[in-house]
Amino acid sequence: MTVRGTKIEVDKIHRPKRSKVLPNVLSKGEIKLILNAHSNIKHKSMLSMIYSCGLRRSELLNLKFSDIDSKRNIVLLKNAKGKKDRIAPLSPKILKMLRDYYIAYKPKNWLFEGQISGEQYSEQSLQNVLKQALKKAKISKPVSLHWLRHSYATHLLESGTDLRYIQELLGHSSSKTTEIYTHVSTKSIQQIKSPFDDL
Template sequence: MIWTAKLIKHKNENRIAVQFEKNYRLIQRIKEFEDARWSAQKMVWHLPDTFENREHFNIIQYENTIPSPEGIEQLHKFKQHLASKRYSDNTIKTYCEALRSFLFFYREKPIQDLTNQDVIIYTNEYLLKNNLSASYQNQIINAVKLYFSIIRETKIDIEKIHRPKRAKVLPNVLSKEEVKLILEAHSNIKHKMMLCLIYSCGLRCGELLALKPLNIDSKRNVILLKNAKGKKDRIVPLSPKILDMLRDYYILYKPKTFLFEGQIIGNQYDARSLQLILKQAISKVKIQKPVTLHWLRHSYATHLLESGTDLRYIQELLGHNSSKTTEIYTHVSTKSIQQIKSPFDDL
């Protein structure tokens, strides 16, 4: 696969431009990335500027972003500490790259001399100046607070490091009719099975792909999710309709290690291929919304709430630590809103 990638500004957004010779297979692959777009003006495909995309295309933000020797040593120690605490690989990578950015910014200053004012300066002179998101800023703050609480003793008072104001973004939810169209779009039983299982159990993409046949308890009609997000096990109810579909699927595919395997027997199904399956489904049924796999999970929770399921049970089913996380679905449920009569109707 021959391609080149570089950082660009497009409509005042930080993006990654990817160029390659015109090739149907490569075009299909690039479309698997979330928010991949074609620019007719620049004649390139471009993607969001994220750590994951930079890493995938070997753009080392780190071009010119290597911290001082002291910073490199501290990053190594920080990574070792996180690993010893059994943080997930993704969390370790996210925290280390966030801290790397901060330490690079102060590569000329000894770490022990850093203060809270330096954190504010970094926020204003780097994060805000480069239009980086509040969620990315929050990642930086998480990494900095954790690092200075466990690795170094400095002039920084971690309790006084403030976080960005959170945007109140509502989850995206599909109607039951839209969900049905999407789930019935594929005739391939494997593709249909994966999408149906995500919606019917409110699974995250990673949770679905980590499932093994032994996680399906047909006697109790539940699915056991092992070591899910936050290293927590939980169980979710298994619909009798889904169980019948699973039996047909199992007879046809006979999975060995994972419930859904890729082309190589015993290997997990690829997450990007699953995203492409969803994109193909929404294209077939002509839904114009930018639906992602997580929309199916959001829709599951909202539809449960609208059918009268107690919020505490929904919290358990989704694996949320805090009820506040689950309460956001009360803001997108239309059950009560639809009963409100507009004063316009009385005019």
């Protein structure tokens, strides 16, 4: 590349480092408070699905009832981010919750529908469901729906799940993306003894 007669070697241009922002993670206790905050089965099911399956907001809203495979205890996520399909395990507790929800609401098209039958639940309404849960649970942190996904990944890692499986469950194409959770997992950090204790 030449600028005003001066040859510039592109390879030698110093690129600024990208800041490494750690994902925000909630404790299991905080997650429990949030998920139990709503008595409304639909609201409770939506937040529980995001955490228990590590879903992105759009993945939850795009789910249809046919994507739930109760025989194999899995949820099929079609055309997720990066145009990839993937599966996530469904806990028996979630399956029971979804059955109760289905009996109460009988959705026609989407798994979670808005106030108008057959219409998709809106992102804004889902944000409000979380906002109300935080208020009821008296949690003042600026929690977003993505924090539930981050917490799912971190809690899996802390309970000994292999990073490669977590990568698969989250639908990450690069293991580098999943490795960020090793920096927020406190299990190994808590086992390190401070030299201060030996003084």
